[in-house]
Amino acid sequence: MRLEDMKHEFPQMPDEIRAMVEKEVAWLCRYSSVK
Amino acid sequence: MKKEQLGQLILASEDTMYRVAKTLLRSDADCADAIQEAIVKAFSGLYTLRRDSYAKTWLVRIVINECYTIMRKEKRVVSIEDYVPEEEAESARDYSDLYEAVSRLPKEQRLSVALYYMEGYSVKEIAELMETSESAVKSRLARARARLKQELTEVTV
Numbered sequence: 121m122r123l124e125d126m127k128h129e130f131p132q133m134p135d136e137i138r139a140m141v142e143k144e145v146a147w148l149c150r151y152s153s154v155k
Numbered sequence: 156m157k158k159e160q161l162g163q164l165i166l167a168s169e170d171t172m173y174r175v176a177k178t179l180l181r182s183d184a185d186c187a188d189a190i191q192e193a194i195v196k197a198f199s200g201l202y203t204l205r206r207d208s209y210a211k212t213w214l215v216r217i218v219i220n221e222c223y224t225i226m227r228k229e230k231r232v233v234s235i236e237d238y239v240p241e242e243e244a245e246s247a248r249d250y251s252d253l254y255e256a257v258s259r260l261p262k263e264q265r266l267s268v269a270l271y272y273m274e275g276y277s278v279k280e281i282a283e284l285m286e287t288s289e290s291a292v293k294s295r296l297a298r299a300r301a302r303l304k305q306e307l308t309e310v311t312v
Contacts, residue, residue, distance in 0.1 A: 123268070127273045129254060138169060142166065145166055152198045
């Protein structure tokens with residue numbers, strides 16, 4: 121095992137968090153006052 | 156950078172954001188809180204981003220700050236090795252030996268290891284992200300490698 125391979129050994133992002141990120145980004149892109 | 160570009164950057168960086176959070180925080184609920192708060196702060200603080208080329212590093216820095224905020228709030232600044240998981244489901248998860256070994260490193264070492272080996276940042280970039288010197292990062296990486304080598308005898312460093 122090499123440390124360079126550790127990305128594959130780490131926990132993967134759970135689907136619930138991925139869905140939250142996508143929802144949050146969509147919301148902020150649409151409604152935030154930032155241009 | 157426009158907010159739509161920031162949105163694209165966040166979506167393209169979501170795995171990095173999670174790995175960085177998961178390096179510092181054990182609980183997925185805490186990781187989700189840190190990432191969510193980081194996203195909100197990135198949008199509201201977009202005007203502070205000086206160069207688009209620095210955007211991902213800037214975003215990761217925000218995630219790290221949010222993780223530290225959660226650790227302070229929950230008085231977990233005492234490194235993860237002293238942390239007893241509160242959620243049974245979390246403690247029951249079957250993590251790899253490498254993740255468990257990295258989790259037992261002091262927080263500065265494990266963050267340096269994660270940023271260097273998983274995210275591909277240079278020593279110089281990590282020093283900027285962690286607001287420390289390059290020699291401190293090199294030292295943390297060396298100590299982390301030595302400790303991981305001791306714990307995981309099959310690791311090639």
